[in-house]
Amino acid sequence: MERFQLVSKRRLAExxxxxxxxxxxxxxxxxxxQFVILRVDEEGERxxxxxxxYSREEGTVCILVQEVGYTTALLARLEVGDxxxxxxxxxxxxxxxxxxxxxxxxxxxxxxAVIYPQAKQLFGEGRPADVIIGARTRDxxxxxxxxxxxxxxxxxxxxxxxxxxxxFVTDVARELLQKESxxxxxxxxxxxxxxxxxxxxxxxxxxxxxxxxxxxxxxxGMCGCCRLTVDGEVRYACIDGxxxxxxxxxxxxxxxxxxxxxxxxxxxxxxxxxxVR
Amino acid sequence: xxxxxxTVPAQLPExxxxxxxxxxxxxxxxxxxxxxxxxxxxxxAPCMTGCPVGVHIPEFISHVxxxxxxxxxxxxxxxxxxxxxxxxxxxQGNQCEKLCVRRxxxxxxxxxxxxxxxxxxxxxxxxxxxxxxxxxxxxVAVVGTGPASLSCAADLAKAGVGxxxxxxxxxxxxxxxxxxxxxxxPKSVVAEEIAKLTDMGVEIxxxxxxxxxxxxxxxxxxxxxxxxxxxxxxPSFLHIKGENLSGVASANEFLTRVNLMKAYKxxxxxxVQRGRNVVVVGAGNVAMDAARTARRLGAEVTLxxxxxxxxxxxxxxxxxxxxxxxxxxxxxxxxxxxxGENGSxxxxxxxxxxxxxxxxxxxRRPIPVEGSEFAISCDEVIVALGTTPNPIIKRSxxxxxxxxxxxxxADEEGRTSVARLYTGGDAMTGAATVILAMxxxxxxxxxxIEELKKAGKIR
Numbered sequence: 041m042e043r044f045q046l047v048s049k050r051r052l053a054e055x056x057x058x059x060x061x062x063x064x065x066x067x068x069x070x071x072x073x074q075f076v077i078l079r080v081d082e083e084g085e086r087x088x089x090x091x092x093x094y095s096r097e098e099g100t101v102c103i104l105v106q107e108v109g110y111t112t113a114l115l116a117r118l119e120v121g122d123x124x125x126x127x128x129x130x131x132x133x134x135x136x137x138x139x140x141x142x143x144x145x146x147x148x149x150x151x152x153a154v155i156y157p158q159a160k161q162l163f164g165e166g167r168p169a170d171v172i173i174g175a176r177t178r179d180x181x182x183x184x185x186x187x188x189x190x191x192x193x194x195x196x197x198x199x200x201x202x203x204x205x206x207x208f209v210t211d212v213a214r215e216l217l218q219k220e221s222x223x224x225x226x227x228x229x230x231x232x233x234x235x236x237x238x239x240x241x242x243x244x245x246x247x248x249x250x251x252x253x254x255x256x257x258x259x260x261g262m263c264g265c266c267r268l269t270v271d272g273e274v275r276y277a278c279i280d281g282x283x284x285x286x287x288x289x290x291x292x293x294x295x296x297x298x299x300x301x302x303x304x305x306x307x308x309x310x311x312x313x314x315x316v317r
Numbered sequence: 318x319x320x321x322x323x324t325v326p327a328q329l330p331e332x333x334x335x336x337x338x339x340x341x342x343x344x345x346x347x348x349x350x351x352x353x354x355x356x357x358x359x360x361x362a363p364c365m366t367g368c369p370v371g372v373h374i375p376e377f378i379s380h381v382x383x384x385x386x387x388x389x390x391x392x393x394x395x396x397x398x399x400x401x402x403x404x405x406x407x408x409q410g411n412q413c414e415k416l417c418v419r420r421x422x423x424x425x426x427x428x429x430x431x432x433x434x435x436x437x438x439x440x441x442x443x444x445x446x447x448x449x450x451x452x453x454x455x456x457v458a459v460v461g462t463g464p465a466s467l468s469c470a471a472d473l474a475k476a477g478v479g480x481x482x483x484x485x486x487x488x489x490x491x492x493x494x495x496x497x498x499x500x501x502x503p504k505s506v507v508a509e510e511i512a513k514l515t516d517m518g519v520e521i522x523x524x525x526x527x528x529x530x531x532x533x534x535x536x537x538x539x540x541x542x543x544x545x546x547x548x549x550x551x552p553s554f555l556h557i558k559g560e561n562l563s564g565v566a567s568a569n570e571f572l573t574r575v576n577l578m579k580a581y582k583x584x585x586x587x588x589v590q591r592g593r594n595v596v597v598v599g600a601g602n603v604a605m606d607a608a609r610t611a612r613r614l615g616a617e618v619t620l621x622x623x624x625x626x627x628x629x630x631x632x633x634x635x636x637x638x639x640x641x642x643x644x645x646x647x648x649x650x651x652x653x654x655x656x657g658e659n660g661s662x663x664x665x666x667x668x669x670x671x672x673x674x675x676x677x678x679x680x681r682r683p684i685p686v687e688g689s690e691f692a693i694s695c696d697e698v699i700v701a702l703g704t705t706p707n708p709i710i711k712r713s714x715x716x717x718x719x720x721x722x723x724x725x726x727a728d729e730e731g732r733t734s735v736a737r738l739y740t741g742g743d744a745m746t747g748a749a750t751v752i753l754a755m756x757x758x759x760x761x762x763x764x765x766i767e768e769l770k771k772a773g774k775i776r
Binding site for chain 1 (some may be wrong): 485531556
C-alpha cells in the first residue's frame, strides 16, 4: 500500500462519497474533530476536510466529501487504488466534549459525518447523546443505522419529509430543548444551519460548540485566510479551531468570506465540464 | 579602469510588469570580470564582517578576476550553502556592500551580491559541489525546510551527519518557495539548491507538520539532535474595521497563492484575488513582493506606509524596482478603516502621519495628523505588516521555553531550554532575513557537530 492511496470509496448519497485514505502518519495521532488538507494531483489546490473516522491499526483516515466544486469533483473521479498527491494532518484541535454529560448532537448534511465519531464515543463512554440529523431529502441523510445504534434518542429530519420528520433540525431541537435538559450542544453543518442552531440554543443558554470549515491554504496558521471573528477577536480556524463557541462566532462574516472565490470556482468548474456552465 | 560600479542588466520595467520572469538578468562574463577588477582585495576585508555566513569575499572575487570561476565557486560554497539564493535576495546594501571601502568615495561599493550570483550560477551550471565527509551513525532531524533549516542541514550533511528534514507543505523551501516571488527568485534556482542537499544524502519528508503529525519528543527520542527552523509563520493584521471583508488578505496568503500554488498561471486551479486597484500596507521586502506581484496580475498598486521613505525596511533595489514598475507610494500614511459594500472591499480610509521623536526601534515615531483623513478607492487590500511565530510547536511541546514575543528562547548557538533541541532563524528571532536565518542555521549546525563529537558519534 502506498502513501495517500485510496483504500475504499463508497457512495453514501447523491454527490456524497466516503473516502478511506491510506495515511499511517496522519492516522497515528489523529483524533475526532481534526481535519486534513489534501491535493488531488500535482496541479491541485489545497482543500481542508474534517476527519470523520480513522484506524490506527490500518493506518487509514476517512473523510466524507460532497461534490460542490472543482476539487471535490476531481476527487469523485478517483477510484480505489488511485493516489492523492498530498494528504497532510491531523490539523487543528480535536473535539473536546469531556466536561459535559448530557449532550445534544446536531448534524446538517455531511456535517453529520463530523458528529458521528462523537455519537460513537459518547455511547462507548456510557453517556449516549441525543442526535438530530437533517438533510434536504432522504437520500442525503447519512449514517442513519449507525446513529440509531449509538444515540440515546435519534431524530432524522428532512426538508421535504421524505424520511423522518418534515422540517428543519431546529424544529426538533426546539422541542427537545423544551422538555429535556442538556449540558451542551455540538452542531456541525452548513453555516446557516449552525447559525440557526446557535440562535436557538442561546435562548436556552445552552453552551454550543460548532465546527467551522472556511477556505484555507496551508492549514498551519501561515496564511490567515481562514480567519473569523469570535467574541470580537480574530481567530484562525486552522490553529485555534476548527471548533468554537457557537454563541460567539460571527456567522454573517463567515458566510461572506466563504463567497470570496466563488466566481473563480465557477470558472474552474466550467473548465472541468468542458466549457459547460 | 572604470571606477564606477557596474549596473546589473535587468528586464525593462514596461516589459517585466507583464511577466513573472526574473527581473535581474545577472552580470555578463564581461561585466563580471570588469566588476571583479574593482575589488581592492583589502587585507582586513571589512566586507566579510558584514556577512552573516562569513563568505571569503575578496578571495572569491580574486578568482573571478583571474578567470578561475571554478575556484571562485569552491571558495563561495565553502561558507555559503545557498549562494544562488543569497546572490539574489540578500540585503547586501546593509551587509557586505555597506562595509566595502569603495562605497561613496570610490565609485560605489563592489557589486558583491551580483558577483556572488554570477559565480553561484556558474557552479550550478557546471555541477560544482562541496566535498563531504564519510557518512556517520549520527542523525539529526531538521524541522522546516526554509533558509535556516537548509543551511543547517547542509553543514550537518557536509560533516557526515545523516539528516532528515520535515516540511509541513507539499513542497520544500519554506519562504523561498511560498513567499519570495518567481521574478525575484526563480523557483528552479531554489529547486536546484535543494537538489544539491538531497544529492548529499539529506532526506526531505513533505506533508509532515511537526507538532501535529509527529511530535518533538518523538523526534528527540529517534534522533541525536533536533533543529527547529519553523520560521515566523503567523501574519499580523491591522486590527481595524473592515479587515475581514472579502478582498483583504495577508501578504502571506496572497503570495502563497501566487508562488506556491502558481495562481498567476492561466490554468492554475488555486484562485487568487485579481483586483484592479490594490492597496498594499507595509514597506518591507514582503510588501514590495506583494505590490509587484499584484502589478504583474494587472493591478494599479498603491503602497501605504506610515513612516517616510528613509525608514522603509525593504532592500533598496526592491524599492527602486517597485517604483520603476509604477507602484505608487503613499508615505506617512496609515490605514484607519477598510471600507466595504456587500462584504467586499471598496476602499480604504487613511490618515496622514508626521514623524515625532525616535521610538524604541530608534526610528522616529509616526504620529497621526489630526483632521487629515482621506479615502483611497480600491477593490483589494494586502496586509504586509510582518509575522509572528507560529504557535503549533510551542502548544504541542510546552517544555520548550519561549520569549514573551512568542519566539523560541535560545542562546547564541541556538540551544533551547530542552537538551539536544536547537533553533534558529525567524522561529528564534522573529521575522528577519534569509541570510540571518542561514547564519543561525549554520551556527546551530556547528554547535550540534561539536556535541556529536563529544558524544563520540562523529569524529
